[in-house]
Amino acid sequence: MSIPWQVVVASSDLENRRTLASILVRLGLDPFCVSAVSQCREVFAKEIVGLVFSDPCLSDGDYRDVLAASKSIYGIPYLVLTCRHTHSEYREAVGVGVFDVITAPCRPTDVEWMVLQARRSERKRNPRAVAADHLWEIEAIMG
Numbered sequence: 001m002s003i004p005w006q007v008v009v010a011s012s013d014l015e016n017r018r019t020l021a022s023i024l025v026r027l028g029l030d031p032f033c034v035s036a037v038s039q040c041r042e043v044f045a046k047e048i049v050g051l052v053f054s055d056p057c058l059s060d061g062d063y064r065d066v067l068a069a070s071k072s073i074y075g076i077p078y079l080v081l082t083c084r085h086t087h088s089e090y091r092e093a094v095g096v097g098v099f100d101v102i103t104a105p106c107r108p109t110d111v112e113w114m115v116l117q118a119r120r121s122e123r124k125r126n127p128r129a130v131a132a133d134h135l136w137e138i139e140a141i142m143g
Contacts, residue, residue: 005050007031007115010040010066012059016082016104020053023111037061037069044073051118052079053111055104067097078121080114082106 007024011017012035024031032043036059043049052070054063067079081093082104090101099117102110 004048006043006047008040008043008049008052008054009033010037010052010054010058010063011035011082012057013055013104016055016106019105020082020111023106023108024115026108027112027115029115035059037065040066041069044069049074050078050121051115053082053106053114054079056081056083063093063098064096071097078118 007029009017009020009024009031011020011033017033017035021031021033032047032049034040034043038060040052040054040058049070052066054066056063058066063079063081070079079098081098081101083089083101084103085093085101093101100114102114
């Protein structure tokens, strides 16, 4: 599968990072795994990132810092928060610009859904991605 952007997994929790990375690899993606906001900034400076999965807290900041860093480069970020959360935490995260919140440990279906949503968002921004997107969705569904 070929997508026009990279996926970042930002987690200081090694188990969560491994789980997310293995799910993404099974989807045919090669995620960048980082544990700090500063590492996110480095990846953002070198790669085109279309999707970020972030834990609430990283070793040198939190998801708000990741969100700000991606906004400064990409304008509209596509950040998914991964955590155990309450309704108020969900509302707060979405209120500051997080696309969605999924429960950690992450389930493959939740991660796949977020990737598909990011692809659909890309399709709206880049009409040339439509044909590749349809093929990717068919491959994802058919396994």
